[in-house]
Amino acid sequence: MVAMLTRTALAGLVTLASLALAGHGGPPSPLEWGAGPLTVDALPRVVHVAHRGGAREVPENSMSGLMAAYERGTAQVLDLDTQMLRDGTVVVMHDATLDRTTHSHGRVRDLTAGDWQRVRLRPAKGLPGSWPAERPPTVAEVLDRFGGRIVLTMEAKDPRSLDALAAMIRGRGLTRSVFVNTNDPLMARRIHRLGLLSQLWRSAAQMRRDRPARWASFLDVLDVDHKAREADLERAVRSGVPRVWAHTVITPGERDRALALGCDGIVTDAPGRLAADERAAVSAVPSAVRPGATR
Template sequence: MLTRTALMGLAGLASLTLTGHGGAPPPPEWGPGPLTVDSLPRVVHVAHRGGALEVPENSMSGLMAAYVRGTAQVLDADTRLLGDGTVVVMHDATLNRTTTTRGAVRELGARDWQRVRLRPSAALPGDWRSERPPTVAEVLDRFGGRVVLTLEAKDSDSLPALAAMIRARGLTRSVFVNSNDPEVARRVHRLGLLSQLWRSAAQLRTDRPERWASFVDLLDVDHKARDADLVRAVRSGIPRVWAHTVVTPAQRDRALALGCDGIITDAPGRVWGAPGGSSGGLPQRGARP
């Protein structure tokens, strides 16, 4: 496994090309335009919250480390809306679990957000510093068009702001907007964005995913669901079916054997690789896996 020092060194090199919207062009292997979902491989690996068992979840340094290591073609983050309309990267409705302070996210404004600091879990490998959680605009400016992103809209009233930011950067084919609610997924589709719908194992028991095929671009299914439920999802007509939240090669292999074409994982370094095999070492960004 790469050390924290090595990751930061690689991150520093990568930052030379990740200068933000309107900055330096993307690396030449990605062509003149933004990287889109059409460039994804047949089997996709997604770093859930950046890979929450390996890096501080939903942090800029964690997303950068996942990006540089190259063990995922897609970076995932959660989004919340502040009281002043700023969209930020945060999973919970409160700050209590992941930061050094407490209180509701919605009660803060952009100026307050500058003072929030993440509290990395002591269980994480390596030595991670406390840092401010990013805004969604900062994540789009750092990674947009360089890697495919999934953004879960925890607050459905953030959709207009998310759509405006994604459109302004020319990323409508590069960012999935995720929700657990089919009606929110329909709204995402109507906004001209890529819609992602996640469903739990319990929900999949009674779901009829084929009903969503006209407006869902990506069905995000619980790997703990029954075989029959996963197969029904795969056969629904929805173009992409990815399994969450996988943490072992055995879980990965089962999901792929049942027809899923993507793995959403908290441990991308652990599950990277072909079914039935090991990772064979960690690739670096720019090298073709």
Template sequence: MTWRPTVVGMLTRIALTGLASAASLVSLTFTGPASGALAPLEWGAGPLTVAALPRITYVAHRGGAREVPENSMSGLMAAYERGTAQVLDFDTRLLRDGTPVVFHDETLNRTTYLGGEVRRLDAREWQGVRLRPKDALPGSWRSERPPTVAEVLDRFGGRIVLMLEAKDPRSLPRLAGLIRARGLTRSVFVNSNDPEVARRVHRLGLLSQVWRSAQQLRTDRPERWRSYVDLLDVDHRARDADLARAVRSGIRRVWAHTVVTDAQRNRVLALGCDGVITDAPGRLARAAQRGARP
């Protein structure tokens, strides 16, 4: 793998031998869909939109980060094929040349074989990045390049509802262009922690989502956002009263993150949330098939 001299100084080589071997690996070894899983939602006469979502919606957070390599194409594909979630969630960041890519952290260190800031790379240099799957993940996974946002939209857009978090608000015009060009303005939620960013998303003609922490929900008045927020994404750890206030806000959809247990799921649904954002969509779906609350 060859890096331009300007990049060498900002990237930390980590596990050099492992990186060299990882560079030749491209995709997952997938053990197959969960038994009894729902069939994936497919593109019919036109792109599937949020209008097709069920009354209670399950979201695979970062593809289902306790079950698959987070924010990877193979992980998103596995979640899609298993059919245990109706929405695929992923994070986005902006490269130096303006290319939006699928990645959560500001730096490469935690999830790849390299170190350094994501924003320092361009699209050509991004081709050399390889994800490092966690050893604790079930199944067998191979290293692969993190996808670009365009690649994810091309693979899944219109076939399942998508949720992307714009980690860098500067990316909104570029994201809007990618979404509009594919006719997916009613098929992709654009997420941020900032209600003012959600307002910008709404003005761009996209589906706006705003996530809030348990601490933020203590003082939030989400009814003030209902004219421009399509989806309120609330922390399941928030107090009952705060979750109930969010549900009564007038915002059409209120989904809770990041749920991993049956008890957490049952509580937020009992309080009126109509969606569950989870790192373990397969496990929750299996629990539902065994008779837990759906």
């Protein structure tokens, strides 16, 4: 069993490292897509997702943070959270209040689009680098900046926003380029019925009683807690849901366990850290077995 886990983890490391080393090669392309938008069909066998842009490396859910994650090329999917303002504007924010991540206070849902223009993010202490006190973006701004250039996943924190999200995604031709995430299986079913890619996240406690095979007909991603019991993770992997990603991974050890148990994606706050570890792992592999090596 140990040998199998080691081989599986090493294979995952080699695959992910080759992807990380490739990167994107520059800033986002112009608005024109050329042959068409990048879709989920272009995702590699094992995926790295930058959770809130990579919240241990950039200001979470910020445009500058998402831009940095994109340009670094250490993740193939950008993750963000959404809330809805009083006037129906859908914005990028994890919490229901402004208190933790901005210089303002109060409930997000009490604001209008005009009020949102005056909100400024407060980068978390200890983040590497220097970051501006910028306004948090709207979902429309994120879709216009990144849609079709990289796959996105957005958690709809407010169920009322689903119709607006669907309209924005459909209107931009991105129904195969954006996952919509939730913790509620019934909401995930509704996301699917709206013609969107559905993603469902579950905590370790929820996974103890979940039977995810019941959701395989309407889920595109099952987003599982990496801290869950081995049996629960294996049940998720065998569920028939086409993609199973583990959240929220920080360390190489957490990543290696999830991959060894069959997950094919990692949702991480530290995509740069994991990419650096993967580069080191590849450099330690004999050249004859590295990706692209000839014999």
